[in-house]
Amino acid sequence: MNFEQQIGALFVSEEQIPEEFRLEPIHQREYLSGGELIPWNGPVSEVYSPVYISTPEGLQRKLIGTYPIGTEKEANEALEAALAAYDNGRGEWPTMSVSDRIKCLQRFVQKMGEQRTLVVKLIMWEIGKSYADSAKEFDRTVEYINATIEELKDIDRQSSKFEMREGVVAQIRRSPLGVVLCMGPFNYPLNETFTTLIPAIIMGNTLLFKPPKHGTLVHYPLLKAFQESFPKGVVNTVYGRGANVTPGLMASGKINVLAFIGSSKVANDLKKRHPKINRLRAVLSLDAKNAAVVTRNADLALSVSEIITGTLSYNGQRCTALKIVFVERAIADQFLAQLSTAVAKLTIGLPWTKGVNITPVAEPNKPDYLKEVIADAQANGARVVNENGGATAQSFVFPAVVYPVNKDMKLYREEQFGPVIPVVPYDDVEEVIEYLIDSPHGQQVSIFSNDAKEVAGLIDPLVNQVSRVNINSQSQRGPDFFPFTGRKDSAEGTLSVHDALRSFSIRSLVATKMTDTNKKLINDIVRNHESNFLSTDYIL
Known part of the structure; x- marks a missing residue:
């Protein structure tokens, strides 16, 4: 037996797969849009694992599930749901206090943890990553979310004070940008996707999320957690062929931020489709050698x-x-x-x-x-x-x-x-x-x-x-x-726990001249908690 035959013989039959790593096919027939898990009865894409199974007929790639092949119609509906939730910055989510947004994300982390076993197993089967690395990806993602929460608390504490310069008093905070189109990579379908998705959400933006071609099912167990943790329309999923559903979204001009991890060729094509590129912020992780x-x-x-x-x-x-x-x-x-x-x-x-x-x-x-x-x-x-x-x-x-x-x-x-x-x-x-x-x-x-x-x-x-x-x-x-x-061609924008929060937000300030009338006005607003933006609340 030559070496290629030896490594081919490493593929085993279904019965030889350890019990704890076996996976029953998952057939996704719903998607998240406008706060609802909407049933899907249209065409689906079959998901085959890179892991082959030894059968009497020879080696065959294992079918691990199916997911919806959405169209421009569903993508546009998801876009409208995100726009409605943002409501030109007047929606419940963009105007919510930072502390309340954090509570929503903490609720999501808890619900996400309940799906750890299945998500880790799906990473293994869908993209062929080792169990150790799949588990590490999940746990590192949870750590990233918790670190993001702590970093946002720190940013908000620093923003809770007023600054006074040249007779003007102001409070400077970070505010959301609008609707984000988030597209992650197959190699870290959970972790790298969430390094853009999580800061985009927590800063008050609403989201269109298109899972990667390989690694789509990884996110299915988390859809209910998204639905139950955030106001309706904050997180919306887009399924289908990228070439079919994303160009129209960009051409609408209603996407404010493109968060994309993939090839520079695709990123350039998507950006060019936006009718007002100067209004589009891009957060991109691209090619590298x-x-x-x-x-x-x-x-x-x-x-x-x-x-x-x-x-x-x-x-x-x-x-x-x-x-x-x-x-x-x-x-x-x-x-x-x-x-x-x-x-x-x-x-x-x-x-x-x-x-x-x-x-x-x-x-x-x-x-x-x-x-x-x-x-x-x-x-x-x-x-x-x-x-x-x-x-x-x-x-x-x-x-x-x-x-x-x-x-x-x-x-x-x-x-x-x-x-x-x-x-x-x-x-x-x-x-x-x-x-x-x-x-x-x-x-x-x-x-x-x-x-x-x-x-x-x-x-x-x-x-x-x-x-x-x-x-x-x-x-x-x-x-x-x-x-x-x-x-x-390797990136646009900077990601880190701190930088990502900045990438998905913009500095906004409320300012006034320091007259007695204005001082009283500001004090009344702050003392009576009339505004979520203009506030001296200190998050612990």
């Missing part, structure tokens, strides 16, 4: 350890993954030997396999694409360095270390988003700097060196090319309190 730079002064054992995690965590299906590695030619052979040894030690298996590192890739066409870019590299002078690199069986792809990669290859330019590690030799570090200058991407870079002068010489030019420079560590999003953004 994060580079690692390994110099002769690096600790190779540490570098390999960080690069293995950075390139292959969740099969490299992360925007923050390291997707190209530059290594100084003098140490290239040594580095490649250690990297190949580390790859060989990785465990390939099904999402519930204990200690698994490599699981089935989520996108059905990904194995063929990865074969294509590896073949293109080989045709242009590269080779697969590690044993069994690129071996494929259905949705399993064993990681491939490809060397030497050059600018004639697709792997040099394209974001592979999978378990392939392109390694580029360099003689002068200026070659690396030029690559990053010319790259359309500008998210992160990782520098591996223990020479202070060398590291400093790279930091200064690279902080003006990417948004985060990591020293002797992989690229990553967290901690969530740090800014997460990018230059060039």
Whole structure:
């Protein structure tokens, strides 16, 4: 039995799946719009897991459920529901006090927690993520929501005071922007979606939420929690083919904020459809081709350890993954030997396999694409360095270390988003700097060196090319309190617990001249709690 047959044999029959990880198909026949879970009797999309099941007829992808294929009609109805709930800023939600909005979100977190087991299982089955990483995604999302609540409390405390300048007294707070269209990615269908969805809601906006193509069912168990936690029309779901339902929403001109995580091509197309782009705020996390730079002064054992995690965590299906590695030619052979040894030690298996590192890739066409870019590299002078690199069986792809990669290859330019590690030799570090200058991407870079002068010489030019420079560590999003953004085609706007709240709101102020009449007026409003905006209430 060859290696591809061996990894193909990892797929098991239904009876061999551990009881706690089995999943009965979930057939979603409702969607949330205008505060109601509306029945759906139209066409549906079948959801097949990247996990294959061994059957007497051979390996077959497991059907895990179905969900509605909505049309422009339902999308427009959801938009009207969001507009009605916002009511030009006069609705219950945008005018609600911050403390009451927080109570609604806390209620949602509690109800969300009740669905943990099912949501974690759906992440595993729908996108092939390991049980450990699926559980971590859920728990990290809950932590993010709680951190957002605490951060908003802190922002509101600072805003509860009045400022006096040049005879004018004012209170400055953050107010909502309007209707938000939120579209998250498949690789972190819960966490990354909620890093825009949650701050958008809590700041008083109303929401249209379109789940990702892969990872749609993940959100189904939470629809009732949304319905029961927020006023009607605050959260509305949009289902259907993105090309069919989103262009019309943008062309309506009624979307105030586009929160999108995906490709820059799609983001640009959506933005262009808005009739008044100057009125549209975009919060975007887009393409990335994060580079690692390994110099002769690096600790190779540490570098390999960080690069293995950075390139292959969740099969490299992360925007923050390291997707190209530059290594100084003098140490290239040594580095490649250690990297190949580390790859060989990785465990390939099904999402519930204990200690698994490599699981089935989520996108059905990904194995063929990865074969294509590896073949293109080989045709242009590269080779697969590690044993069994690129071996494929259905949705399993064993990681491939490809060397030497050059600018004639697709792997040099394209974001592979999978378990392939392109390694580029360099003689002068200026070659690396030029690559990053010319790259359309500008998210992160990782520098591996223990020479202070060398590291400093790279930091200064690279902080003006990417948004985060990591020293002797992989690229990553967290901690969530740090800014997460990018230059060039990699992002628009900044996300962090604090920055996201700012991204989905605008500073507004109430001001008046400090006359005795105006002082009495302001005091009366505050003392009698006549306004939710103009208030000195202090949230504990």
